[in-house]
Amino acid sequence: MNLVNLESVSHAYGPKPLLDKVSLGVEAADRIGVVGRNGDGKTTLISVIAGTLKPDGGRVTHNRGLRIGVLSQRDDLDPALEVRRVVLGDRAEHEWAADQAVREILANLLGDIELSAKVGELSGGERRRTALARLLIDEHDLVILDEPTNHLDIEAIAWLAGHLSARRSALLVVTHDRWFLDAVSTRTWEVVDGTVQRYEGGYAAYVLAKAERARIARATEERRQNLMRKEIAWLRRGPPARTSKPKFRVEAAQALIADEPPARNTVELVKFASARLGRTVYDLEDVTLHAGGPGEGPLVLDRCTWQFGPGDRIGLIGVNGSGKSSVLRLLADWVRPDSGRIVRGKTVRLAYLSQEIAELDPARRVLETVEEIRKFVQVGKREWTASQLLERLGFRGDAQWKVVGDLSGGERRRLQxxxxxxxDPNVLLLDEPTNDLDIETLNELEDLLDGWPGTLILVSHDRYFLERVTDRSVALLGDGRLSLLPGGVDxxxxRRSAGAAVTARAGSAPQDAGGEPVAEAPAGLSAKEERELRKELSRLERQLDKFGEREAALHAQMADAAADYGRLATLDAELKDLRGRKESVELEWLEVADKLGE
Structure with a gap:
């Protein structure tokens, strides 16, 4: 059953048609992800479907009694109201508190916000989460979300994906978060050149299907050209000899990428990075750091020792407020640690993209603003002009001559x-670089970074981008350490889930007369079994320490062997094998710790 139908719908802003006689429908079971370049009409399409925008032409019909919930990019919350009133309306406390679904939404989206707070006192991100919580608590036949993952951390995004997948309502979502698209959508609509191209499956299936369509189109064009050449030959020479018809075979989607090399040549990039950086990039030795300055704010690092080496490509993960940006500012020398020592390589040439958009001269042209830095730059083995790189990041044609003052926030971020x-840096610190970038631009940025030789440390809530451009993940889990994650975001x-379970158990543990928790033997274990498990836990921890030492030694050896390609390849293979074994041991450790209730 169709919930919404569009018949020959057209809409334009100025001379550019965003929708040109588009006809489509949204069915009751649909879960649709909407993609396309910024400015091509994604928000216009969902606004027409939602009924909040009347199109220039065509017809839009809604099922009678259709309940639509819309999250737009701008909220309409009353700043004078309390969060509780906005989200829960007139529901009595005993009513919503007894509803597990409501409690789950509040815990995952508003866990750090007082329900008694006024909306006007909230930050932009908190208002956004408040609007999302209000929407999810109500029942709808069709949920329409425009960039719902903005201001959510990776953990909250994962929860939201699971929540939406479990809802019975139809879903229409616009987002640049490709992991989220894959997690929640079963169909993909691409808005391009006034049309809506439809694909079955999530983002990954859409990419493969689009590549297959392009391949078939190229084959069709080649066949047309061949037929034209034959026709010309016939006109010039008379009827040619009979020839067999060309045969075209439609390959499986996997065949499209079967012969593609890896996105990055890790060995070669480490070799280049080592030549540019030497052995030392950043060495942290017993560093203690608070987010608000010495002794102020949350503790981020507690006597932490860590090494960032040449060619490392590291994703830094943690909940909002865990101190990820503080670590980047520390490495950039914007803040000083409470104690400890940071050794920075003498050859480090740093570039730091913070979340704040740098001031740019509003009167300058886009191209001039880039060329004042440098007109040419070498990325890997290729030299690029400023104009070529601008085009890759979405500034095409006349856009390079726009005045900076006329740029949007997303365009300014791309320019920065x-x-x-x-x-030409050899160390990149990137704090949420994907904000306001569309998928096409993200693909270009990823491809550009694939050939960039240096050390990259990235903070991003875009899980797809994080896993795509980095080789390792490191987490801030609130214990003052940087924890290596061989298994990545999963x-x-x-670990976060296990930590929450431990906290819940600790909260319900029996207490002595002074209110302190009393240690209990794990349920179902005899004293002998507990001793054996603790011995096993100790053995695994010693093994993990040895793996860590060997990993650090391999990084040092790879830096020393930068000029020896064969040796570097051997060391890289050993490092990959080591990481695999280390991951296996960590999983064993987690299983034993879980049995012990730790």
């Missing part, structure tokens, strides 16, 4: 990132 890359979510 490009200016950093043009300065392992991070598992």
């Amino acid at each position: 990132l490009l200016r950093l890359l043009m300065d 392992e991070y979510l598992q």
